[in-house]
Amino acid sequence: MKISLAKGLPENPGIAIVAVSGCALDGIAVERGLQLLRERGFVVHNYYDHAQIYQRFGATDVQRLDQLHAAIDNPDVQIVMALRGSYGLSRLLPHIDYKKIAESKKYLVGHSDFNALQLAMLAKTDTSSFCGPMLCDDFSREDISTYTHQQFFDCIKNTQHEIYFEDAESIDLEVSGRLWGGNLAMLCHLLGTEYFPRIDDGILFVEDIAEHPFRVERMMLQLHYSGVLQRQKAIVFGNFSAYKLAAHDNGYDFEQMIGYLRSVLSVPIITGLPFGHIKEKASLVMGSDAQLLVSAGRVRLAMAY
Numbered sequence: 001m002k003i004s005l006a007k008g009l010p011e012n013p014g015i016a017i018v019a020v021s022g023c024a025l026d027g028i029a030v031e032r033g034l035q036l037l038r039e040r041g042f043v044v045h046n047y048y049d050h051a052q053i054y055q056r057f058g059a060t061d062v063q064r065l066d067q068l069h070a071a072i073d074n075p076d077v078q079i080v081m082a083l084r085g086s087y088g089l090s091r092l093l094p095h096i097d098y099k100k101i102a103e104s105k106k107y108l109v110g111h112s113d114f115n116a117l118q119l120a121m122l123a124k125t126d127t128s129s130f131c132g133p134m135l136c137d138d139f140s141r142e143d144i145s146t147y148t149h150q151q152f153f154d155c156i157k158n159t160q161h162e163i164y165f166e167d168a169e170s171i172d173l174e175v176s177g178r179l180w181g182g183n184l185a186m187l188c189h190l191l192g193t194e195y196f197p198r199i200d201d202g203i204l205f206v207e208d209i210a211e212h213p214f215r216v217e218r219m220m221l222q223l224h225y226s227g228v229l230q231r232q233k234a235i236v237f238g239n240f241s242a243y244k245l246a247a248h249d250n251g252y253d254f255e256q257m258i259g260y261l262r263s264v265l266s267v268p269i270i271t272g273l274p275f276g277h278i279k280e281k282a283s284l285v286m287g288s289d290a291q292l293l294v295s296a297g298r299v300r301l302a303m304a305y
Contacts, residue, residue: 005105005107005128005305006078006105006106006107007159009078009079009156009157010078011041012041012042012043013041013042013043013078013079013156014042014043014044014045014074014076014077014078014079015037015042015043015044015045015077015078015079015080015081016045016046016047016071016074016077016079016080016081017034017044017045017046017047017048017081017082017083017135018047018048018064018067018068018071018080018081018082018083019047019048019057019058019059019064019067019082019083019084020058020064020065020067020068020082020083020088020089020092020114020117021057021058021064021082021083021084021085021086021087021088021089021112021113021114022056022057022058022083022084022085022086022087022088022113023050023053023054023056023057023058023059023086024048024050024058024083024084024135024136024140025136026136026140027050029136029137029140029141030048030050030083030135030136030140032139032140032142033135033136033137033138033139033140034046034135034139036139036140036144037135037139040149040153042079043076045071045074045076045077047067047070047071048067048083056086056087056088057087057088058083058084058088061088061091061092064088064092065092065095065096068080068092068096068117069097069100071106072097072100072101072104072106073100077106078106078107079106079107079109079156080106080107080108080109081109081110081133081134081135082109082110082111082112082113082114082134082135083134083135083136084112084134084135084136084137085110085111085112085113085114085134085183086112086113087113088113089113089114089116089117090113090116090189092117093116093117093120093195096117096120098120098121098124098125098127099125101121101125101127102121102125102127107129107130107156108121108129108130109129109130109132109133109134109152109156110130110131110132110133110134111131111132111133111134111182111183111207111275111276111277111281112134112183112186112209112277113183113186114134115131115182115183115186115187116186116189116190116195117129118131118182118286119180119182119186119187119190119195119196119197119286120190120195122180122197122199122286122287123194123195123196123197123198124194124195126287127287128285128286128287128288128305129285129286129287130152130155130156130283130284130285130286131182131275131283131284131285131286132151132152132155132281132282132283132284133148133149133152133281133283138281141279143279145279145280145281147274147280147281148279148280148281151163151281151282151283152283154283155283155284155285156283159304159305160302160303160304160305161283161285161288161302161303161305162300162301162302162303163273163274163282163284163300163301164298164299164300164301165272165273165274165299165301166272166297166298166299167270167271167272167294167297167299168297169258169271170268170269170270170271170294170297170299171268171294172294172295172296173234173268173270173292173293173294174291174292174293174294175203175233175234175268175291175292176233176289176290176291176292177201177202177203177232177233177234177290177292178199178201178202178203178287178288178289178290179202179203179205179284179285179286179287179288179289179290179301179303180197180199180202180203180204180205180286180287181204181205181206181236181286182205182206182207182286183206183207183208184206184207184208184211184216184219184220185208185211185219187206187219187223188219188222188223191222191223191226191228192226199231199232200231201231201232201233202231202232202233203232203233203234203236203290203292203301204228204229204232204234204235204236205235205236205237205238205273205275205284206220206235206236206237206238207237207238207239207240207273207275207276207277208240208276208277209239209240209241209242209276209277210241210242210243211240211243212243212244212245213240213243213245213249213252213253213254213256213257214249214252214257216240216254216257217257217260217261220261221264224264224265229265229267230265230266230267232267233267233268233292234267234268234269234270234292235265235267235268235269235270236269236270236271236273236292236301237258237269237270237271237272237273238273238274238275238276239273239274239275239276239277239278239281240254240276241276241277241278242277258271270292270294270299272299273299273301284301284303285303285305287305288303288304288305289303289304289305290302290303290304
């Protein structure tokens with residue numbers, strides 16, 4: 001297994017902000033986030049220009065690709081963090097220099113639409129990355145999360161990381177495998193392409209936002225019918241929120257959906273992972289060697305990278 005991550009960061013690491021997907025909704029908030037990163041000890045290299053917004057994107061396709069490659073080429077940058085998610089990376093996938101990114105050993109950090117790059121890096125170069133915060137809104141919001149920031153700092157400054165959470169419905173379990181996954185819609189979007197990793201005996205984590213339980217079930221069944229889920233040792237559900245049930249759902253909610261999946265799949269399903277489009281989010285290392293331990297409703301997820 002190849003883990004191309006630099007071992008050790010300088011005391012004041014250089015962090016690049018790249019808008020490879022959507023544009024920021026608030027330019028003032030961007031400046032607030034950049035300043036907070038500086039206060040946290042990072043040397044900030046901002047490649048996002050709020051004046052370059054193109055349609056719904058952070059810039060044109062060419063400009064967004066150039067931002068990514070410029071950040072990789074910059075010798076003073078050790079961490080490349082996404083401005084935000086939304087949509088846009090899919091357009092860039094055929095044009096990204098994956099080999100250059102892998103050889104740079106720079107930390108890629110983000111989630112949501114940024115998972116497209118992270119999954120492609122795993123598929124094409126077997127390179128790990130950090131599923132964690134983005135500038136918007138994890139650093140730009142006024143009510144910042146101490147938990148989110150501490151998770152991120154602990155994750156990038158060490159070669160081992162662990163998180164704890166609760167799942168009263170899960171059976172006791174102890175498995176090890178490669179940790180991978182991310183945004184569920186993005187996983188299904190890349191399925192069947194050269195950008196989708198082939199992971200056997202892995203621990204798959206998923207999250208999403210504004211996806212109704214029946215849509216989550218449909219995407220999970222897509223992964224199931226394609227043979228992906230059967231090859232995993234466990235499936236860990238992160239946060240799924242911002243949907244509204246309708247009267248005709250007749251009690252079919254997230255818990256009902258999980259219950260159905262547990263009746264269909266032979267792979268253990270764990271819920272409660274504090275990760276996704278939420279304020280209080282853990283940091284996870286995509287591609288790390290992980291151990292998942294569930295005992296009496298208490299879950300420990302440990303990563304080595």
